[in-house]
Amino acid sequence: MASSLLRTLIPFDIYGGMKLTGKYFGKVLMQANRGMKRTHIVVEYPETPVTLQPRYRGRLQLIKDEQGEIKCVCCLACEKICPTQVIIIDKGKKEGRKTPYPTRYDFEMERCIFCEFCVESCGFDSIILNHQFELATYNREDFAHAVDGQFQNMYDITPVGHYSVAAEE
Numbered sequence: 001m002a003s004s005l006l007r008t009l010i011p012f013d014i015y016g017g018m019k020l021t022g023k024y025f026g027k028v029l030m031q032a033n034r035g036m037k038r039t040h041i042v043v044e045y046p047e048t049p050v051t052l053q054p055r056y057r058g059r060l061q062l063i064k065d066e067q068g069e070i071k072c073v074c075c076l077a078c079e080k081i082c083p084t085q086v087i088i089i090d091k092g093k094k095e096g097r098k099t100p101y102p103t104r105y106d107f108e109m110e111r112c113i114f115c116e117f118c119v120e121s122c123g124f125d126s127i128i129l130n131h132q133f134e135l136a137t138y139n140r141e142d143f144a145h146a147v148d149g150q151f152q153n154m155y156d157i158t159p160v161g162h163y164s165v166a167a168e169e
Contacts, residue, residue: 058132071126078118110143
């Protein structure tokens, strides 16, 4: 009777969420009061490494082929579909390469909403959103990534927090 009354008064999603929260709250409360082994629901981040879900979207990264060349052929699909317009590409030609080559591939991470539209629109599988979890920096300029640069590298995982491109100048 009481559960059917709750289902009519409270929507199913809220009821399900409250039920799940109450279940875990009761477990933690009972274990803490009885002095049993403590249940950790939260990860102790700096000491314990974080396990990311496979669908986690990190920073944009360019992919190279087997010869070490950029896979990007400058179709500009990622630049056109980006809702925040954070990708800027300039076409160019390179000797020994039949397809166009990006002379400039800039990515402004500070404005990116990590929607993955750019990755889905790329027909050549030349970009991905990697699983880099720590994206914090000290200066705003460090969020601008490009094809070239010591720390602002589009091919590898970037170092976190200990550098500042703006401070080195």
